Amino acid sequence: MLDQYKGVLLLFAHPSLDRSEANSELLSASRGIEGVTVVDLYAEYPDYRIDIEREQQRLLDHQVIVFMFPMYWYSTPAILKEWQDLVLEYGFAYGAEGTALQGKDFVCALTAGGAEHAYRAEGYNHFTVRQLLTPIEQTASLTGMRYLPPFALFSSRTAREDQRLQQHVSDWKRVLLALRDQRLDLDRASQLERLNDALDSLIGGAS
Amino acid sequence: MTVYLINAFIYLCAAVITVPLAKRLGLGSVLGYLIAGVVIGPVTGLVGSETVTLQHFAEFGVVMMLFLVGLELEPRMLWSMRNRLLGLGGLQVGLTSAIFAGAALLFGLQWQIAVAIGLLLSLSSTAIVLQTFSERGLSGTPGGRSAFSVLLFQDIAVIPMLALIPLLALPELAAQQGDSQGDGHQEMILVSGLDGWLRALVVLGAIGLVVGAGHFLSRPLFRFVAQAGLREAFTAASLALVIGVAALMTLVGLSPALGTFLAGVVLANSEFRHELEANIEPFKGLLLGLFFITVGAGIDFGVLTSSPGTIIGLTLGVMLVKALVLLGLALLFKVRRSDGWLFTLSLAQAGEFGFVLLSFSLQNHVLPPDLAPVLALVVGLSMFLTPLLFIAYEKLVIPRYVGSDEEREADHIEEQHPIIIAGVGRFGQIINRLLTASNIPTVVLDQDVGQVQNMRATGFTTYYGDVTRPELLHTAGIEQASLLVVAIDEPEAAVILVEEVRREYPHLTIMARAFDRTHCYRLKHAGADYVVIETYHSALAMAAQALRSNGMHPFRVDQLRAAFDETEARGHQDMYAVWQEESEGERSGKSYHDRYRQLHEVMTDIMQSHRDDKHDRSERGWTPPPKGYTDDYEKG
Numbered sequence: 142m143l144d145q146y147k148g149v150l151l152l153f154a155h156p157s158l159d160r161s162e163a164n165s166e167l168l169s170a171s172r173g174i175e176g177v178t179v180v181d182l183y184a185e186y187p188d189y190r191i192d193i194e195r196e197q198q199r200l201l202d203h204q205v206i207v208f209m210f211p212m213y214w215y216s217t218p219a220i221l222k223e224w225q226d227l228v229l230e231y232g233f234a235y236g237a238e239g240t241a242l243q244g245k246d247f248v249c250a251l252t253a254g255g256a257e258h259a260y261r262a263e264g265y266n267h268f269t270v271r272q273l274l275t276p277i278e279q280t281a282s283l284t285g286m287r288y289l290p291p292f293a294l295f296s297s298r299t300a301r302e303d304q305r306l307q308q309h310v311s312d313w314k315r316v317l318l319a320l321r322d323q324r325l326d327l328d329r330a331s332q333l334e335r336l337n338d339a340l341d342s343l344i345g346g347a348s
Numbered sequence: 349m350t351v352y353l354i355n356a357f358i359y360l361c362a363a364v365i366t367v368p369l370a371k372r373l374g375l376g377s378v379l380g381y382l383i384a385g386v387v388i389g390p391v392t393g394l395v396g397s398e399t400v401t402l403q404h405f406a407e408f409g410v411v412m413m414l415f416l417v418g419l420e421l422e423p424r425m426l427w428s429m430r431n432r433l434l435g436l437g438g439l440q441v442g443l444t445s446a447i448f449a450g451a452a453l454l455f456g457l458q459w460q461i462a463v464a465i466g467l468l469l470s471l472s473s474t475a476i477v478l479q480t481f482s483e484r485g486l487s488g489t490p491g492g493r494s495a496f497s498v499l500l501f502q503d504i505a506v507i508p509m510l511a512l513i514p515l516l517a518l519p520e521l522a523a524q525q526g527d528s529q530g531d532g533h534q535e536m537i538l539v540s541g542l543d544g545w546l547r548a549l550v551v552l553g554a555i556g557l558v559v560g561a562g563h564f565l566s567r568p569l570f571r572f573v574a575q576a577g578l579r580e581a582f583t584a585a586s587l588a589l590v591i592g593v594a595a596l597m598t599l600v601g602l603s604p605a606l607g608t609f610l611a612g613v614v615l616a617n618s619e620f621r622h623e624l625e626a627n628i629e630p631f632k633g634l635l636l637g638l639f640f641i642t643v644g645a646g647i648d649f650g651v652l653t654s655s656p657g658t659i660i661g662l663t664l665g666v667m668l669v670k671a672l673v674l675l676g677l678a679l680l681f682k683v684r685r686s687d688g689w690l691f692t693l694s695l696a697q698a699g700e701f702g703f704v705l706l707s708f709s710l711q712n713h714v715l716p717p718d719l720a721p722v723l724a725l726v727v728g729l730s731m732f733l734t735p736l737l738f739i740a741y742e743k744l745v746i747p748r749y750v751g752s753d754e755e756r757e758a759d760h761i762e763e764q765h766p767i768i769i770a771g772v773g774r775f776g777q778i779i780n781r782l783l784t785a786s787n788i789p790t791v792v793l794d795q796d797v798g799q800v801q802n803m804r805a806t807g808f809t810t811y812y813g814d815v816t817r818p819e820l821l822h823t824a825g826i827e828q829a830s831l832l833v834v835a836i837d838e839p840e841a842a843v844i845l846v847e848e849v850r851r852e853y854p855h856l857t858i859m860a861r862a863f864d865r866t867h868c869y870r871l872k873h874a875g876a877d878y879v880v881i882e883t884y885h886s887a888l889a890m891a892a893q894a895l896r897s898n899g900m901h902p903f904r905v906d907q908l909r910a911a912f913d914e915t916e917a918r919g920h921q922d923m924y925a926v927w928q929e930e931s932e933g934e935r936s937g938k939s940y941h942d943r944y945r946q947l948h949e950v951m952t953d954i955m956q957s958h959r960d961d962k963h964d965r966s967e968r969g970w971t972p973p974p975k976g977y978t979d980d981y982e983k984g
Contacts, residue, residue: 157972160970160972161972183902184901184902185902187902188906218970259978265981265982298973298976298977
């Protein structure tokens with residue numbers, strides 16, 4: 142496994158960063174870490190002209206792929222969808238020759254406006270976050286990536302006022318480092334609804 | 349002097365009255381000129397014997413026309429039509445001559461006379477046909493191009509014919525008439541006293557001179573003249589070129605029309621092509637018109653009225669035979685359907701070179717003097733009837749094929765609609781680069797010779813010319829163009845150009861580069877469809893870069909820039925309205941400045957009104973829902 146160590150590629154998408162409270166914190170916490178490459182998609186491609194070759198090379202250069210975004214209408218912001226449409230090409234990510242992503246690990250780190258209890262069968266959103274992200278999970282499956290449940294922040298609009306944000310950001314940093322160092326128990330993690338649950342038992346000691 | 353002035357006035361008046369009338373009636377300008385000639389000649393007798401002299405002079409219009417035809421025809425194109433040229437043209441001349449010569453033999457004429465008649469009737473009228481083609485937009489059709497190949501072959505074939513005719517001379521005719529024939533048309537031929545091989549050498553040398561000088565000498569020469577910036581100097585140079593080549597050709601005994609055609613082909617790739625066309629075009633038009641008038645005026649009604657049946661019968665017979673040969677060739681060469689009919693009908697007349705051969709044969713004692721007026725009348729009448737054949741083509745042939753031709757039209761739209769770019773300095777260059785890179789055909793014009801040279805050196809086809817001249821835009825093909833981009837350096841000239849083009853071509857899209865706000869409004873007012881101020885977008889790009897280097901998120905910078913652009917565009921509309929309402933004097937006045945200040949205030953408002961949760965759509969960005977928005981759902 143160690144020879145496969147290539148670090149983490151974090152693809153960040155937020156169209157109004159100057160208004161963001163949670164995602165901007167998560168983003169700055171993820172920057173400046175060795176072995177973690179952070180790409181602010183809206184900053185690099187403000188006109189949505191995504192450089193496909195460059196993005197594919199980035200994918201090849203990393204072991205773990207992270208989408209970090211605020212959830213809009215139960216999905217990603219527009220540019221992250223555009224990124225998927227263009228970069229995950231036939232012959233690269235899927236199809237008989239498209240094996241570039243086989244064996245990589247994939248996780249979403251997202252923020253959601255609704256409370257956790259809203260994302261349940263009996264809540265007003267009726268589905269769990271993991272269920273809502275099924276298209277992305279299936280994308281990971283078809284491209285041969287191991288899919289981890291989302292690392293999610295609920296009630297994100299009031300997280301700062303409720304003093305929940307600091308804890309969430311430092312949890313994220315733990316997860317990110319564990320992913321980078323491959324200390325996360327991936328088999329156990331992939332069974333969960335949300336990666337935030339039971340962090341202590343998922344992350345082993347320094348390896 | 350007075351006689352010349354009066355004659356000139358009569359000719360011009362006749363043309364001015366009948367040509368527009370004929371065009372309005374759908375008869376075409378050629379028939380108009382012919383009718384004008386008939387009116388002032390045989391009908392009213394306003395003009396007399398000078399028409400013959402005038403006709404030799406007016407034949408120079410044909411020479412100029414072939415020069416212009418050559419300019420349109422790059423050597424590559426000429427080479428690609430070699431099969432049609434030799435096949436179609438050769439067979440047409442050969443077969444038609446043979447049939448007419450045979451018929452003449454049957455009438456009991458001597459074989460020498462029969463051959464001469466066959467040759468002179470095999471030719472068609474380049475002047476009428478090409479003029480009508482361009483007037484009716486038929487030049488580009490397969491039928492039109494096939495007809496052109498035949499005409500070109502005929503023009504070339506005239507040279508060996510002229511060489512052949514003296515050999516047919518009948519000694520008894522020469523004895524009859526003595527040697528007093530010279531009608532002033534006797535050419536001064538430099539090589540007449542030389543041996544055969546030396547003569548060939550001189551002829552080849554002359555052709556080589558035209559090609560070589562055209563290729564290597566003409567450009568520096570024209571560049572030199574163009575740099576002087578005098579319009580009439582360039583016109584003089586253009587005329588000198590055509591007349592010089594024609595003179596050289598007649599000196600060595602070649603057809604001047606062929607020589608200038610060759611010169612035209614050599615210059616077809618040159619940057620001066622359109623300017624040359626624009627200069628020669630008016631002369632050609634006038635001379636050719638004059639030529640047609642003299643044909644009309646020269647019709648001898650005396651001969652016609654003495655034996656109308658014979659003459660008309662002969663004319664119709666000649667046209668029928670020519671048409672049948674052409675129809676056969678059209679079938680053989682697979683020129684199908686309406687194109688085959690165009691080919692057949694357009695060339696079924698005798699032509700102006702027929703007149704030339706006629707008088708040449710007469711001089712050389714090949715034709716008896718009593719036969720000549722009859723032949724001249726047949727040739728003239730057949731030319732007179734040609735416009736009617738074109739009308740028949742349009743009224744009878746086209747409607748038959750309209751439906752079935754439509755699907756075929758689709759796969760040979762070779763004639764693309766190019767974009768004309770006037771001015772290829774800093775601004776026009778960028779436009780041209782993007783368009784040509786996208787495979788959009790452009791015609792690029794500039795009046796700075798140095799600039800044209802630079803562009804050509806970097807591989808962009810550019811033509812020298814003063815775009816503010818309507819003729820130049822015409823020769824550059826503005827009638828076929830889809831769009832004109834005005835990017836010339838003189839603000840005043842740009843406004844005038846837009847105004848003129850808008851008046852002449854109401855449906856053409858015009859885009860113009862403005863130097864500042866007022867210039868922008870003036871261009872819009874003059875009729876430009878899209879105007880952009882040259883500094884606006886580059887300044888905006890740099891402002892955006894300034895915001896980014898100041899630490900603003902690039903996506904937000906893009907949104908602010910777009911918001912600025914939209915607000916500016918709206919403000920522009922208002923300002924333009926105010927500008928239009930005010931007269932020149934008031935424009936610097938209060939309300940215009942007020943508007944400007946207002947615009948800036950609105951702008952500032954929009955750019956800063958996005959903070960916090962305030963929902964504002966002006967910048968079209970994502971704004972978060974208000975804090976606690978989920979309560980609405982929790983309560984329910």
